[in-house]
Amino acid sequence: MEIDVPIEIAESEYDTDMSDVDYDEKIRSKEKALEEVEIYLVKLQDRKKQLITECNKLKDEKALRLSKKLSKQNWDTETFSWSKELHATLKNVFKLPSFRPQQLQCCNAIMSKHDVLLIAPTGGGKSLCYQLPAVVNPGLTVVVSPLLSLMEDQVWSLKNLGIEAEVLCSTTDRIQSNAILKMLSDNSDTSIMKLLYVTPERMAKSKRFLTALQKSYFSKKLNLIAIDEVHCCSQWGHDFRPDYKFLGALKQMFPEVPILGVTATATSKVIVDVQKMLNIRNCLILKAPFNRPNLYYHVMEKPSEKVEVYNLISDLLKGRFAGKSGIIYTFSIKDAEDLAGELVTRDIQARPYHANLSADRRTLVHKKWLKGLIQVVVATVAFGMGIDKPDVRFVIHHTMSKSMENFYQESGRAGRDGKRAECILLYRFIDMAKITTMMFSERTGLQNAYAMADYCIDASRCRREIISKYFSEVWNDSKCNKMCDRCYHVDCVKIPKIEISNHIFDLYAIIESAEAIDVKLTGTKLIDAWYKKGPMNLRCSQVEVPSIDRYWAEQIVAFMILEKYLKEDFHFTAYNTISYIRKGPNVPKMENDVLFHGARVLKLPERDIAWANGEVAETDSNKTPRSASQAEKRRRTKGAGSSSKKAKPSEAQPSGSSYQITPTTVGSSGASSSKSSKHKNCRNEVTASCSTPTSTKSPKSDSGVLNASRRLLERENIIKSNKMAKPRTSPSRDVIYVPEEENVIEITDDDD
Numbered sequence: 001m002e003i004d005v006p007i008e009i010a011e012s013e014y015d016t017d018m019s020d021v022d023y024d025e026k027i028r029s030k031e032k033a034l035e036e037v038e039i040y041l042v043k044l045q046d047r048k049k050q051l052i053t054e055c056n057k058l059k060d061e062k063a064l065r066l067s068k069k070l071s072k073q074n075w076d077t078e079t080f081s082w083s084k085e086l087h088a089t090l091k092n093v094f095k096l097p098s099f100r101p102q103q104l105q106c107c108n109a110i111m112s113k114h115d116v117l118l119i120a121p122t123g124g125g126k127s128l129c130y131q132l133p134a135v136v137n138p139g140l141t142v143v144v145s146p147l148l149s150l151m152e153d154q155v156w157s158l159k160n161l162g163i164e165a166e167v168l169c170s171t172t173d174r175i176q177s178n179a180i181l182k183m184l185s186d187n188s189d190t191s192i193m194k195l196l197y198v199t200p201e202r203m204a205k206s207k208r209f210l211t212a213l214q215k216s217y218f219s220k221k222l223n224l225i226a227i228d229e230v231h232c233c234s235q236w237g238h239d240f241r242p243d244y245k246f247l248g249a250l251k252q253m254f255p256e257v258p259i260l261g262v263t264a265t266a267t268s269k270v271i272v273d274v275q276k277m278l279n280i281r282n283c284l285i286l287k288a289p290f291n292r293p294n295l296y297y298h299v300m301e302k303p304s305e306k307v308e309v310y311n312l313i314s315d316l317l318k319g320r321f322a323g324k325s326g327i328i329y330t331f332s333i334k335d336a337e338d339l340a341g342e343l344v345t346r347d348i349q350a351r352p353y354h355a356n357l358s359a360d361r362r363t364l365v366h367k368k369w370l371k372g373l374i375q376v377v378v379a380t381v382a383f384g385m386g387i388d389k390p391d392v393r394f395v396i397h398h399t400m401s402k403s404m405e406n407f408y409q410e411s412g413r414a415g416r417d418g419k420r421a422e423c424i425l426l427y428r429f430i431d432m433a434k435i436t437t438m439m440f441s442e443r444t445g446l447q448n449a450y451a452m453a454d455y456c457i458d459a460s461r462c463r464r465e466i467i468s469k470y471f472s473e474v475w476n477d478s479k480c481n482k483m484c485d486r487c488y489h490v491d492c493v494k495i496p497k498i499e500i501s502n503h504i505f506d507l508y509a510i511i512e513s514a515e516a517i518d519v520k521l522t523g524t525k526l527i528d529a530w531y532k533k534g535p536m537n538l539r540c541s542q543v544e545v546p547s548i549d550r551y552w553a554e555q556i557v558a559f560m561i562l563e564k565y566l567k568e569d570f571h572f573t574a575y576n577t578i579s580y581i582r583k584g585p586n587v588p589k590m591e592n593d594v595l596f597h598g599a600r601v602l603k604l605p606e607r608d609i610a611w612a613n614g615e616v617a618e619t620d621s622n623k624t625p626r627s628a629s630q631a632e633k634r635r636r637t638k639g640a641g642s643s644s645k646k647a648k649p650s651e652a653q654p655s656g657s658s659y660q661i662t663p664t665t666v667g668s669s670g671a672s673s674s675k676s677s678k679h680k681n682c683r684n685e686v687t688a689s690c691s692t693p694t695s696t697k698s699p700k701s702d703s704g705v706l707n708a709s710r711r712l713l714e715r716e717n718i719i720k721s722n723k724m725a726k727p728r729t730s731p732s733r734d735v736i737y738v739p740e741e742e743n744v745i746e747i748t749d750d751d752d
């Protein structure tokens with residue numbers, strides 16, 4: 001291809017004999033040549049893209065091969081040159097008797113200078129995987145962690161064990177910060193610091209810090225870079241943080257330093273993304289079993305009336321969980337405030353915790369909860385990373401989480417001491433719309449929300465199986481050991497499958513007739529119209545009122561959305577986003593049944609068995625059943641459970657009486673295999689009885705709680721003495737105002 005180089009033409013060189021036509025011809029020929037160049041460039045660009053893709057693919061394949069090869073190596077041995085020292089340090093310095101799953105493998109791989117991604121459950125002991133090699137190996141380990149309080153906690157614990165560790169963050173004073181930077185730049189071998197904790201922001205934005213770190217690297221003092229909550233690197237993850245993006249440069253800057261990324265939650269997609277992002281495609285991937293065998297998973301019907309939700313939760317706290325410590329996660333700050341306020345009026349030691357509270361207030365609530373002075377923290381996701389209370393006996397989700405990752409982490413804060421704890425999720429269809437309208441604009445927001453809804457309404461599978469599948473782990477039901485509501489009841493409660501094609505066509509008819517008059521239907525309006533409630537013009541004459549109970553109808557609508565028979569259509573208004581329901585891309589085929597495994601309302605396990613299993617001592621007083629249960633009375637007066645039949649006495653007052661939701665027979669009456677048959681009321685009954693919270697003792701504090709609260713108090717003292725803490729602006733008496741004027745929760749510092 002001929003490419004003409006443009007030449008400056010002097011005025012004198014103009015060819016005066018050239019006619020306009022000659023010019024046009026020449027211009028045309030040049031333009032043609034230019035077009036050819038353009039085409040050629042596009043072809044070259046395409047070729048370049050293709051070569052880049054092929055090259056990356058080869059790199060990925062090579063990395064995957066290396067990664068697989070690494071995973072085949074036996075890391076679970078004590079035959080390495082450092083094995084004796086590793087074990088001795090575990091016992092003598094960390095005072096731990098043995099390794100937990102994947103800890104030894106991880107330490108060995110890091111000490112062999114390999115990059116590692118470790119995925120292990122919350123409370124699984126991931127920190128030890130970098131702390132132990134940091135102590136055994138010479139040199140410095142830099143730990144990147146997103147949360148200041150978590151870093152401070154860890155540094156405090158390490159110092160307590162006699163290990164030199166520091167935090168470098170925005171609150172570190174200048175003298176301290178200069179000393180740390182000097183130590184990093186100093187190429188003599190005198191430094192004794194083993195671990196340095198920094199935030200991702202510091203890594204991304206402080207040139208001074210990076211220069212000092214490079215000096216440390218060139219003098220061979222940088223031993224390991226550990227990245228906590230490494231899933232924050234991935235845009236596919238549930239918690240992407242832009243500052244984590246910079247961490248991708250670390251491998252190029254410090255190629256000889258192994259990188260360890262740790263997280264409790266990462267899907268296969270997130271793992272691959274993190275590998276690419278951090279440039280550690282050939283790393284060893286270690287996955288500890290996600291299963292937390294001591295956690296009992298249970299989904300409950302969330303009553304439609306707010307007051308009934310308050311009753312349900314307060315009955316649980318005063319009965320089943322009397323004297324036990326826990327967390328309730330809510331969807332919003334307002335929910336946290338409202339619920340905590342309600343519980344306080346019912347004499348429950350509950351406090352809200354969310355981002356709108358001052359840092360002092362949050363620390364105070366956290367501290368009191370650690371000491372057992374507060375039974376339950378009613379929190380938004382702000383009560384998150386770094387919560388390390390060993391004896392959390394329950395986590396209740398007032399609203400479903402926005403993703404399975406969030407749910408797994410939040411519920412995983414229960415039972416860190418290895419004893420039985422319960423994770424109860426209150427589900428209602430309307431909550432799904434709350435989450436989807438908030439999340440639909442995020443890249444994987446809807447997908448995440450639907451996976452969470454699937455966990456709530458899929459009655460056919462073990463809850464653990466659903467979690468494990470989500471995290472791509474192979475699962476075998478027997479491993480659940482009856483520690484979820486489905487497996488606990490699988491032998492004694494028959495859960496029918498019902499055929500729902502008729503329902504789907506009924507709903508299509510309602511949607512179409514609304515669309516014909518230009519009306520869009522929200523989920524609630526759609527179900528109202530189905531039950532011949534709400535505006536007359538939305539009721540469809542050809543559609544009969546379904547014979548199933550409304551809670552079940554809601555499940556079916558949710559199921560149809562998850563299975564794409566219906567779809568959510570999101571619309572913005574000036575104030576919020578609304579989810580309208582429309583026909584989805586899937587349409588049931590007339591010849592095929594669409595089976596729905598009805599969501600159930602199952603009782604919690606008998607407390608006597610459950611708590612004996614959890615080795616939780618029960619006093620006689622908290623075993624006493626509340627006669628003619630107050631909850632029952634309240635329900636009657638508030639008109640709750642309107643659809644319930646009268647419960648059998650044995651169901652109304654089960655032994656070990658705690659809040660119980662008892663299934664009645666759901667057998668064949670609810671199951672229909674024929675499209676034309678009408679479904680009878682499949683609703684299970686809700687009955688309740690509560691034990692009297694006669695014990696007014698504050699929750700039993702065990703040494704774990706005391707240690708943790710002491711740690712917090714002492715940590716605060718360290719911070720104060722280091723002049724790192726801001727002066728308290730609030731008076732010694734803190735007051736939280738909850739919505740109703742008369743509900744003033746008071747927390748006084750005197751209690752400390």
Ligand SMILES: Nc1ncnc2c1ncn2[C@@H]1O[C@H](COP(=O)(O)OP(=O)(O)OP(=O)(O)O)[C@@H](O)[C@H]1O
Nearest residue numbers: 096098099100121122123124125126127128264386
């Ligand atoms: N091998 C072990 N034996 C006994 N206890 C251990 C062992 N390893 C760690 N632990 C303890 O387990 C608790 C949880 O450890 P750690 O904080 O490292 O968990 P984690 O996996 O980082 O959890 P999270 O994801 O919630 O941060 C700590 O109290 C720690 O001392």
